[in-house]
Amino acid sequence: MRVGAFSVFQSWGYDSSVTDADVVADEVRLGVLADELGFYALWSVEHHFNDYSFCPDNIVYLAHMAARTKQIHLGAGAVILPWNDPLRVAEKVSLLDHLSNGRLLFGMGRGLARREYAGFGIDMDESRDRFDE
Numbered sequence: 001m002r003v004g005a006f007s008v009f010q011s012w013g014y015d016s017s018v019t020d021a022d023v024v025a026d027e028v029r030l031g032v033l034a035d036e037l038g039f040y041a042l043w044s045v046e047h048h049f050n051d052y053s054f055c056p057d058n059i060v061y062l063a064h065m066a067a068r069t070k071q072i073h074l075g076a077g078a079v080i081l082p083w084n085d086p087l088r089v090a091e092k093v094s095l096l097d098h099l100s101n102g103r104l105l106f107g108m109g110r111g112l113a114r115r116e117y118a119g120f121g122i123d124m125d126e127s128r129d130r131f132d133e
Contacts, residue, residue, distance in 0.1 A: 002025065002040035002041065002071075003039055003040055004034075004038050004039055004040050004041035004042065004043055004075065005030065005031065005034040005041070005042050005043070006042075006043045006044075006045075006073075006077070007027045007030070007031060007042060007043065007044040007045070007055065007061065008027075008045055008053050008055075009023055009024065009027055009044075009047070009053055009054050010023070010051075010052060010054075011023045011051045011054070012050075012051045012052045012053075013028055020054065025053075025063070027044075027055075028064070028065070028068065030112065031065050031068070031069065031072075032069060034072055035068075035069035035070060035071060035072040038071075039072055039078060040072070040073060041072060041073040041074070041075045041105055042062075042065060042069070042072050042073070042074055042075065043075035043076075043077040043105075043107075043113050044058040044061050044062055044065075044075070044076065044077065045058060045077060046058045046076075046079055046080050046083075047076065047079075047113075048083075048116045048119055048120075049115055049116055049119040050113075050116075052077040052087060056080050058076050058077070058079065059076060059079065059089075059092045059093065059096055062074040062075075062076060062096060062100075063096050063099060063100075063102070066096065066099050066100035066101075066103065067099075071103075072081070072103070073103045073104070073105050074103050074104050074105065075104075075105035075106075076093070076104070076105070076106050076107050076108075077107045078107035078108050078109035079093070079106070079107070079108050079109070080108075080109055080110065080111040080116075080121070081108050081109070081110070081130065081131050082110060082111060082117075082122065082130035082131055083116070083117075083120055083122070084128045086133065089108075093106050098128060108131075109131075110127045110128065110130075110131045111124075111127060
């Protein structure tokens with residue numbers, strides 16, 4: 001069995017003294033610890049405009065973790081294609097796979113929150129066509 005960890009970047013429910021910087025630092029610390037403990041993979045989400053989960057670019061986070069870790073696989077769970085240029089995503093994940101010595105696990109999705117689509121000024125009804133593109 002393979003066991004992984006999931007970085008969600010969640011500040012919802014914490015008291016007001018916990019800053020976004022605290023949450024980010026904690027996610028990095030836990031990711032390094034997961035590598036040291038021998039976890040198979042570290043997964044990270046992409047979410048926007050909400051304190052429930054606020055990692056706006058999981059590829060940037062995973063690139064940082066590639067430099068901070070030695071063996072753990074790095075999973076994008078998921079890059080939301082309708083919010084990103086697909087060609088740029090392909091370039092970024094290719095570079096990250098090289099930088100991490102083949103440790104990247106790539107996941108892509110359509111997104112599911114109207115709030116996030118609205119924040120980008122994109123009609124959620126376009127999500128399937130944008131994803132397929």
